[in-house]
Amino acid sequence: MAQTFRKTFSLPNFDVIRWFPGHMAKSMGQMQSQLKNTDCVIEIHDARIPFSGRNPRFSDMIALRPHILLLNKFDLCNKGLKGKVADKLHCMGVENVLFTNCLEFRTKEIQTELMPMIFNAINSRPRYRKSVDYNIMVIGVPNTGKSTFINAFRRMHTTRKRNVAQTGAIAGITRSVNNRIKVHFNPDMFLVDTPGILTPYIPNIDSGMRLSLCGCLPDHLVGEHYIVDYMLYWLNKQKRFSYIEKFELQEPTDNVMSFLSHIAKQQSMVKKIKDINNPQFQHVFKPNFEQAAQYALKIFRKGQLGNFTIDSDLL
Ligand SMILES: Nc1nc2c(ncn2[C@@H]2O[C@H](COP(=O)(O)OP(=O)(O)OP(=O)(O)O)[C@@H](O)[C@H]2O)c(=O)[nH]1
Ligand SMILES: [Mg+2]
Incomplete structure (x- = not known):
């Protein structure tokens, strides 16, 4: 194994890692206009890349509303680094971080830890929407498990077991901002599924x-x-x-x-x-x-x- 490996990676054309089709630009506008009816933003990112690829264009939404970062696909990442990853994210100003595996039938993070986290986040700021129900927008880059999370949350908190959000193993399954989906009764809580959106300019x-x-x-x-x-x-x-x-x-x-x-x-x-x-x-x-x-x-x-x-x- 006395072999030397490349120290850096290069591509003949950087443009191949740029993907910003029309539906992403359109949905971004719809999401921003729906923000006034949103009590909390749940951002879902892949736990294998907690620092790479989060969309900087979400920063306005994240700053304006209580924000929770779910690092999903926890089953696929190095679990031993969980504490270090969370510490670094806290240092970067991300207060609410939860690791999830949405494919598990029952997961304690979604079953018991997420609801208190949502209410803590909402109650930590003045709430301008005076409605008794809660609207939560689920955002993130493509294929991180946003729609799978909505189905899992609904399955765990209601008697409704059928999947309502379409999921799939390739990027770009959800193509438009969907109608809100009821995922919890008393208090009534709705989740809004959105398409995965990448930044048009990948930094490196x-x-x-x-x-x-x-x-x-x-x-x-x-x-x-x-x-x-x-x-x-x-x-x-x-x-x-x-x-x-x-x-x-x-x-x-x-x-x-x-x-x-x-x-x-x-x-x-x-x-x-x-x-x-x-x-x-x-x-x-x-x-x-x-x-x-x-x-x-x-x-x-x-x-x-x-x-x-x-x-x-x-x-
Ligand atoms: N291993 C693993 N796979 C997951 C998990 N959550 C979702 N997936 C899989 O990830 C793929 C993408 O899931 P989706 O829910 O469609 O992802 P999405 O973020 O809605 O994707 P877009 O609509 O394309 O933006 C599917 O094959 C899911 O089965 C998880 O916690 N662990
Ligand atoms: Mg989806």
Whole structure:
């Protein structure tokens, strides 16, 4: 393993990690205009990247209303760093932080800790809305589990078990600001689901690639092999070599194409293409790098290489 790895990561084109489609700009405006009817803002971010990729454009909303940061997908991050992450966020001025796993059927954070946190946050400031019910807006970047959280909260606090907010494993499932959903009776509480919104200007490559690695941008826009390349770069830099055993490699590698070609061979991922160099255009079989990259990302995102806090170097 006496191998040297890259010290920095580069991309041929920084623009690939920029995603700001029309529905994001439109929804941002709708969310800002709904703020007057909002008692509290719950921001959901991925616990694997607690410091990277939070949208700075939310800062107005967060400053104007009581704010809670839910670091979701806690099941996938390094749980041992929970205290340090929370301390650093407190130092950065984020007062209310909760770690959640919305896929668990019952989780004590959502079941018992969140409601008091919401009311503490609301009661710590003057409340201008005099209504007896409470409106809470759920915001965040794409694919962090906003809609899953709304379904889980409703399931845990009402007798209604059916999912009402549409969820999915790819970024950009919720496309518009939705009608409020009743999630609690007495006091009556409503959650508003919103689309994931990214900043139009990703500040640096690491931040953008970490968002991509966590699935907050569509893979095909960034390019699956760039994301796997970043995955390899990060794993090697952190000396996390579990991928060697998982993918049955001989040694660590810093070369994404040889890594993908190994996976394609191992998993028999081939594609049939016409050989333009052949006069009869006969078909030839080539390794399917795209499929291999999707497979590698799936393994990483399921936590099968380990539970990582990708931002651990920022602590
Ligand atoms: N491992 C894990 N997966 C989760 C958790 N919460 C949500 N997910 C998964 O994350 C994916 C995205 O969930 P959504 O609820 O659709 O995310 P969203 O933030 O509403 O996404 P957009 O609507 O695209 O902005 C889904 O595949 C969920 O099953 C969690 O706590 N742990
Ligand atoms: Mg959603």
